[in-house]
Amino acid sequence: MVKKGRVAVGMSGGVDSSVAATLLKEQGYEVTGVYIEAYNEPGCRSDQDRKDALAVVAHLDLRFKILDLRKEYKEKVVKYFLDEYQAGRTPNPDIVCNREIKFGLFYDWAISRGFDQVATGHYARITTYKDSPRRDLQGESFWLQRPRDRTKDQTYFLWQVPRKHLEHILFPLGDMLKSEVRTKAKEIGLPNADKPDSMGVCMMGELKVEEYLRKQLGENPGKVVLITKSQKFRSSHKIAQRSELWEQGSELRSIGTHRGLWFHTIGQRGGWEMEAKMQKAEMEPLYVVGKDREKNQLIVGTREETMTNEIGIDLSTPLEMTRKLWIRIRNLGELVAVTQCHSGTVTLEKPIFAPAEGQSAVFYDERGRVVGGGVIDTCNLTKNVP
Structure with a gap:
């Protein structure tokens, strides 16, 4: 078999990356498995994951390397994770991990050592289209595209991978x-064929986020206040230090206490302590609508108050609205059609x-290609509440 080139495969110890390495070897690539040491704190499965990765490369008769990026992971991912929560936003550590670690430092390490390609077990596709009338705004011809298995689509987490890297x-x-x-893993007898999928934070494993935040950031108790349908709430970290977070003259009713704004995210139901009199009241389910950092108040309301068709986005690159686009605001979330995008304000x-x-x-x-993205910085919550 003619060798297609050298490829470094990021091996997590899981089934997906193991099968990815298997397929590349079968296709004629010279494969080296690389385990990335990133997070190794109490409760983390990194030791077992490394052993599983080593068992797989031994089974496949592959070369094996360990890349120690623990310091860089702490500086680039963990710090971001904590800073965003402390600032009242909701971070996307998986996106930053992919950009900075897997397709940043690991990619650079591999290419600098003569590897032709870098591979992982992500569910995504990289495509080119010869029938495209022209290249995109960045002049790149390679596109990140949704995978065949839409239930495992990981393109949301990969959108910040540099376009210039996609060719490799x-x-x-x-x-x-x-x-x-799974069937392939069992057919070839991979030792981890029945290993459960990891559902936690990228390279952290199944992290207990609230417990971790309490250990790292402590607690900062404050009031929980209720907003009614007649009030219009504008949530934005850009104005989080101002008191004019709601319309002048509106009143917010104190209904309980929270232990720290960083323990809550927009759309979360419950998780705070209700006042005794409110516990007996018949109320609709309440959700987090926003946060006032200056007053250390958690703003809650009904599900209606969490709905909006307009969001402000800090776009990474300009969007070309000459074609129909769809937007996704969370992993595996619904794709919603965009009707307008002007100066970073997107109407749905x-x-x-x-x-x-803080979320992406x-x-x-229409082809399922990722054509851009950005970080949400303004939400006009309750915009459509009558």
């Missing part, structure tokens, strides 16, 4: 269903639930 990245699982990946075809400052908004075209 492989996603072998892009055209496979998860069930087919219908209201969406609980967009949160990713844009797709």
